[in-house]
Amino acid sequence: MSQMGTQGVVRPYGDTTGDGRVQVSFTLPVPFGDEAERALAEGAALQLAGKMGLDPAMVVHAKGMGPDFTFFIVYGRVGHLVDLSAVTVAEREFLVLPAAEVNLRIRSALGRKLVVVGACIGTDAHTVGIDAILNVKGHAARVVCRAGPARGDSAATVLAEPIVVVTATGTVVCRRPRPSRPLSIGLRCHCTEGGGEHAEVQVPGPGDALRGR
Amino acid sequence: MAPTRHMTGNAFAGYLLDAFFNLAGVMTGQSILLIGMMTEGIHTPFLSDRDLALENVRYVRRAAGRLAGSFRPEPDGFVAERARQVLGEAIELLRAGRRLLQPATGTLEAGS
Numbered sequence A: 001m002s003q004m005g006t007q008g009v010v011r012p013y014g015d016t017t018g019d020g021r022v023q024v025s026f027t028l029p030v031p032f033g034d035e036a037e038r039a040l041a042e043g044a045a046l047q048l049a050g051k052m053g054l055d056p057a058m059v060v061h062a063k064g065m066g067p068d069f070t071f072f073i074v075y076g077r078v079g080h081l082v083d084l085s086a087v088t089v090a091e092r093e094f095l096v097l098p099a100a101e102v103n104l105r106i107r108s109a110l111g112r113k114l115v116v117v118g119a120c121i122g123t124d125a126h127t128v129g130i131d132a133i134l135n136v137k138g139h140a141a142r143v144v145c146r147a148g149p150a151r152g153d154s155a156a157t158v159l160a161e162p163i164v165v166v167t168a169t170g171t172v173v174c175r176r177p178r179p180s181r182p183l184s185i186g187l188r189c190h191c192t193e194g195g196g197e198h199a200e201v202q203v204p205g206p207g208d209a210l211r212g213r
Numbered sequence B: 001m002a003p004t005r006h007m008t009g010n011a012f013a014g015y016l017l018d019a020f021f022n023l024a025g026v027m028t029g030q031s032i033l034l035i036g037m038m039t040e041g042i043h044t045p046f047l048s049d050r051d052l053a054l055e056n057v058r059y060v061r062r063a064a065g066r067l068a069g070s071f072r073p074e075p076d077g078f079v080a081e082r083a084r085q086v087l088g089e090a091i092e093l094l095r096a097g098r099r100l101l102q103p104a105t106g107t108l109e110a111g112s
Helices: A035-051 A099-110 A125-136 B011-027 B047-064 B078-104
Strands: A021-028 A054-065 A069-078 A119-121 A143-147 A156-158 A184-187
Touching: A021 A035, A021 A054, A021 B047, A035 A054, A035 A069, A054 B047, A069 B047, B011 B047
Parallel strands: none
Antiparallel strands: A021 A069, A054 A069, A119 A184, A143 A156, A143 A184
16 A cells, blocks of 8 residues: 555556456447357457457456347456556536535525425436326426527526416526537426316526526 | 435446345335346446346346245334334325425416
8 A cells, every 4th residue: 555655656456466457348239149259249349458458358258138239348457557646636517515505505595495396307217217207196297498598508488388286486406408408397296186277387487597507 | 126325336236236126026026126227326227237137137036936925024023113114104204295285275376
């Protein structure tokens, strides 16, 4: 430990100091069927490993996944050195607040408890899951506003006839919208009484800022 | 069910956790297993992550066999006690949700 410290040059440590041993795993779109295909697939994996700087490299696991793909685990030795004096530390672009600080901000900015009914933003797998769960519960979703990135980073356009059952105030935290993939926010609530007729929508008007970043 | 909240970014440990959750699912005779992904919380799962996840659940289902038929938690043991506690908390949460909703309904006017 002491001989390495935080300065100087280091290599990956596998079993002994400076042996440079690493393991990587990846998938190639090549079949892993008959013997010829397997030989070709492993050769392809070794070629990639070589280009990644692994020399020597060894395919320790190869498995066909369906007819067209092969998964590999490769062990090998890298010759690359890590120069600790040349390490750059990237600064985070946004604040990460501990729970207590989040609560403090809600208290000072909102002045009451924040009630989250159910909402999802974005397009990743979790949004799909949340959407599915809310749909299973039988509450139809509606997109109530869309970002207007042409008018500004935080501009939003309210779509026609939004329907929401309760009013809520809060700050939506989301990615900065890009013209290529406009932000859409769908909020959904459920009204147990009143059949949804005694409902009113309160969303930002056209051009109103959606706060956040 | 997948152990989402316990995932740390250590995909190797995550794979073990997924196996334990798969085992819990098999032992309790669940017909639908939501399969955990070892890279959950890191990135959208790779093709290989999905394949490994299937390999995991297939192994556990085969290895555990008909273990569910012999799995009988003690009536007042830790498992039964915990189940009662979680169920009780779930019911209380539903009641709290209903109390929250009630004052918000029927008071707003129709229209936009």
